[in-house]
Amino acid sequence: MESIEKYVAFDLEFNTVDDTEHLIQVSAVRFDNGNETANFDAFVYSDVPLNSFVVGLTGITQEKVLTADKAETVLSDLKTFIGDLPVIGYNANKSDLPILLANGLDLTDAYALDVYEIADSMRDNKLHGMKNFQLKSIAEFFNVVERNAHNALADARMTARVYEAMKDTQEAEKLLSKQNEKEINDDDNPFAGLAGLF
Numbered sequence: 001m002e003s004i005e006k007y008v009a010f011d012l013e014f015n016t017v018d019d020t021e022h023l024i025q026v027s028a029v030r031f032d033n034g035n036e037t038a039n040f041d042a043f044v045y046s047d048v049p050l051n052s053f054v055v056g057l058t059g060i061t062q063e064k065v066l067t068a069d070k071a072e073t074v075l076s077d078l079k080t081f082i083g084d085l086p087v088i089g090y091n092a093n094k095s096d097l098p099i100l101l102a103n104g105l106d107l108t109d110a111y112a113l114d115v116y117e118i119a120d121s122m123r124d125n126k127l128h129g130m131k132n133f134q135l136k137s138i139a140e141f142f143n144v145v146e147r148n149a150h151n152a153l154a155d156a157r158m159t160a161r162v163y164e165a166m167k168d169t170q171e172a173e174k175l176l177s178k179q180n181e182k183e184i185n186d187d188d189n190p191f192a193g194l195a196g197l198f
Contacts, residue, residue: 023071027039027042043068085110090114
């Protein structure tokens with residue numbers, strides 16, 4: 001797994017009506033060496049009525065999107081927030097990146113890694129055969145869950161925190177492997193226990 005120290009994690013919320021995704025919230029968090037240093041959170045104007053499922057899931061109301069800036073402005077601000085940093089997401093190749101592209105922002109070149117894909121590669125061993133790969137479930141596994149899941153800002157934070165936990169797990173495994181190698185080498189040396197006595 002690639003280890004990135006400075007990056008932006010992002011997430012979107014959208015309202016699907018007649019098989020069309022209407023962007024309603026864009027959020028991102030900037031991380032540097034495991035710490036959140038800044039965040040971006042904006043609702044996006046839409047005059048398309050929100051379906052009740054989206055309102056119940058996200059807590060976003062029609063009033064919030066009717067009084068928000070238009071997508072062009074929000075996405076320009078997001079692009080400025082990201083700058084030249086790499087971007088990560090959770091299963092963003094499936095929906096978030098195409099929705100951004102449809103709204104005029106192409107993050108394909110900036111997209112460095114997908115935390116969902118890393119989690120999927122860890123499924124059998126490190127994640128103990130987990131079946132549910134929703135972001136909240138993975139965040140619960142790593143004990144980094146946010147209270148307001150399905151809010152884009154909370155989900156962006158969870159994405160970053162899951163990634164940080166995965167990096168910590170990888171570092172711990174490296175240290176354990178080095179320790180095991182040292183112990184094996186020490187076992188081959190009958191005088192290893194006397195080290196430091198002379």
